[in-house]
Amino acid sequence: MGHATDASTLPDVSTAGEPAGVVSRQERKQRTRQALLDAALDLLADRGFASLSLREVAKRAGIVPTAFYRHFSSMEELGIALVEETTRTLRGMLRADRTEPGSYQGMIRASVHTLYRQVRAHEGHFRFVTRERYAGSGPVSRAIAVELRMFAGDLAVDLARFEHLRGWPTDDLHLLADLIVTAMIATVVDLLETRQGDSAADERTVAVAEKRLRMILVGVPHWQPSAGQRDRGD
Amino acid sequence: MGHATDASTLPDVSTAGEPAGVVSRQERKQRTRQALLDAALDLLADRGFASLSLREVAKRAGIVPTAFYRHFSSMEELGIALVEETTRTLRGMLRADRTEPGSYQGMIRASVHTLYRQVRAHEGHFRFVTRERYAGSGPVSRAIAVELRMFAGDLAVDLARFEHLRGWPTDDLHLLADLIVTAMIATVVDLLETRQGDSAADERTVAVAEKRLRMILVGVPHWQPSAGQRDRGD
DNA sequence: GATTTGAGTGCACAGCTGTACACTGACCAG
DNA sequence: CTGGTCAGTGTACAGCTGTGCACTCAAATC
Numbered sequence: 461m462g463h464a465t466d467a468s469t470l471p472d473v474s475t476a477g478e479p480a481g482v483v484s485r486q487e488r489k490q491r492t493r494q495a496l497l498d499a500a501l502d503l504l505a506d507r508g509f510a511s512l513s514l515r516e517v518a519k520r521a522g523i524v525p526t527a528f529y530r531h532f533s534s535m536e537e538l539g540i541a542l543v544e545e546t547t548r549t550l551r552g553m554l555r556a557d558r559t560e561p562g563s564y565q566g567m568i569r570a571s572v573h574t575l576y577r578q579v580r581a582h583e584g585h586f587r588f589v590t591r592e593r594y595a596g597s598g599p600v601s602r603a604i605a606v607e608l609r610m611f612a613g614d615l616a617v618d619l620a621r622f623e624h625l626r627g628w629p630t631d632d633l634h635l636l637a638d639l640i641v642t643a644m645i646a647t648v649v650d651l652l653e654t655r656q657g658d659s660a661a662d663e664r665t666v667a668v669a670e671k672r673l674r675m676i677l678v679g680v681p682h683w684q685p686s687a688g689q690r691d692r693g694d
Numbered sequence: 695m696g697h698a699t700d701a702s703t704l705p706d707v708s709t710a711g712e713p714a715g716v717v718s719r720q721e722r723k724q725r726t727r728q729a730l731l732d733a734a735l736d737l738l739a740d741r742g743f744a745s746l747s748l749r750e751v752a753k754r755a756g757i758v759p760t761a762f763y764r765h766f767s768s769m770e771e772l773g774i775a776l777v778e779e780t781t782r783t784l785r786g787m788l789r790a791d792r793t794e795p796g797s798y799q800g801m802i803r804a805s806v807h808t809l810y811r812q813v814r815a816h817e818g819h820f821r822f823v824t825r826e827r828y829a830g831s832g833p834v835s836r837a838i839a840v841e842l843r844m845f846a847g848d849l850a851v852d853l854a855r856f857e858h859l860r861g862w863p864t865d866d867l868h869l870l871a872d873l874i875v876t877a878m879i880a881t882v883v884d885l886l887e888t889r890q891g892d893s894a895a896d897e898r899t900v901a902v903a904e905k906r907l908r909m910i911l912v913g914v915p916h917w918q919p920s921a922g923q924r925d926r927g928d
Numbered sequence: 929g930a931t932t933t934g935a936g937t938g939c940a941c942a943g944c945t946g947t948a949c950a951c952t953g954a955c956c957a958g
Numbered sequence: 959c960t961g962g963t964c965a966g967t968g969t970a971c972a973g974c975t976g977t978g979c980a981c982t983c984a985a986a987t988c
Contacts, residue, residue: 485985489935508830511744513975526977527936594883595829596742635906642876649828672869679913719955723965747945760947761966932987937980944975952967958960 493531495521497545500538501584509539509592509600539592539600546585547607550578551614558618564680568673575644576666579651586648593645608645612637624681632685636676643672727765729755731779734772735818743773743826743834773826773834780819781841784812785848792852798914802907809878810900813885820882827879842879846871858915866919870910877906 483491499520503512514535518525532538557570579586593604616637619625625633647669654661717725733754737746748769752762766772791804813820827838850871853859859867881903888895 485933485935488985492935506831508742508744510742514977515975523935524937525975526938526979529977530935591828591830594825594827596825597740632905632909635902635909638880639877639906639909642880643873646872646876668869671866672873675866675869675873675913675917676910677913678917679909679911682916683909683912719963719965722955726965748947749945757965758967759945760949760968763947764965930988933985935982935984937982939981940979941977942975945973947971949970950968952965954963954965956961956963958962 489530492521492523492527496523496528496531496538497542500542501588504588504591505584508595509535509588510596510598536599539598540603542585542588543592543600543603543607546582546589547611550574551607551611553578554611555614555618558615564622564674564677568670568677571644572647572666572669572673575647575669576651576662579648580656580662583652583656587652590645590649590652608641612641615640622680624683628683628685632683636680639676640673643669643676646672723764726755726757726761730757730762730765730772731776734776735822738822738825739818742829743769743822744830744832770833773832774837776819776822777826777834777837777841780816780823781845784808785841785845787812788845789848789852792849798856798908798911802904802911805878806881806900806903806907809881809903810885810896813882814890814896817886817890821886824879824883824886842875846875849874856914858917862917862919866917870914873910874907877903877910880906 496517500512500517502520503516512535514528515525517535517538518528532541553574554571557574558567589604592600593608595601612634616630616633619633619637620628625636628636647665650665650668651662654665730751734746734751736754737750746769748762749759751769751772752759766775787808788805791808792801823838826834827842829835846868850864850867853867853871854862859870862870881899884899884902885896888899
């Protein structure tokens, strides 16, 4: 990408109809930026983010270490960009899965399916996020925590539209939403542990994911909001 | 501990009634070993295990880097020892909390209280374990996974003694057990995020933990084992 | 066409890393 | 008293780390 023989940049023909090889300067920059993100993700396949060095990422992206700073002021900033990349579209997709609140069952199936497709399409991203979620007190973990809180917030709002949940206090609603988000994360982990390509195992994992959510939600109609504290013995 | 002026080793009086300063050789060794574990835990207060160097740990423990190998063949081995230290007593304590299966409520309260005391008494250990749980594919993460599976296994066995759960298939039982273990881990994380010393906040966190477990368990009597798949619309 | 901008280069530096090697000296068994 | 064991020492080395600095040279701007 740097000093090598690069025949793609023709002398004239400045702005034609967006051909593959010819690029503006800022487009070229963004391409290198993406190369850095992709390089980092590659290296993160079997290691933690903290053990990742700037030099390593730069080398794999095909640039010299010091050029890294033209794109990110630190590795942490790159990490945050990776978090954003992961959740950018997913949040909206999951919200869409709950637009018409029919049955829990339908909502569960749609959400799990969306999550499944998204994880399989971007394994590296989700492996990174689930790993870094608790891995330290750095800015990356904090960014992930913020994103997850937004997921849970979205969900709490949507849950409030359901029959049995209409009367629940906000605290209980958020507790349930957190429980569901946690279950979804567990599903992500399950999927990442399932060897890719084994579609039978995938179906099993998805079935377990749906069952897990049903198990959480089956109690909803029988929960008495914040009455609590009494030992009812069963 | 090494060449420094060490007045504690008196010339004679070999094996008296276990005074503090006088030690056998293997006892001295084990003391250094413990110093290494403690040093590692100190350093892990705000960083990931992977970013921990052998030299650093050795220095904080008061020995020279190469002496580290007298105790552990690698940092990974030390990490595994830390995992073991964390779960060694806890597993039995939690089992004891479920010896007489009275009510869910009692079981919940006892378990949460045990976990609470244990976390507060060994914050560093639990911070380490919750962080490293997903942090990579290394031997440490694997050791943690094994321990957690044992916790869940214990729990599944004990759950099988309860009224409504007697007829459940093993799969469903394990799913429920995993759900509960996950909730307990979430509680650990909550406790570690709660500033230590704020007893009011502690009580709130414990209350949330109990409520979360109740929310999971309230559905148990209404779950129809593996009937599933049908969309029952609520 | 002349000038400015800025992505990427190459070198340099101090500081850290794991670990090989030969060593010391206190403890312990004979 | 003698000799072996072994926890801990000190030196050394190659390889990696982040980042400062002066640079090139194509693209963008005037």
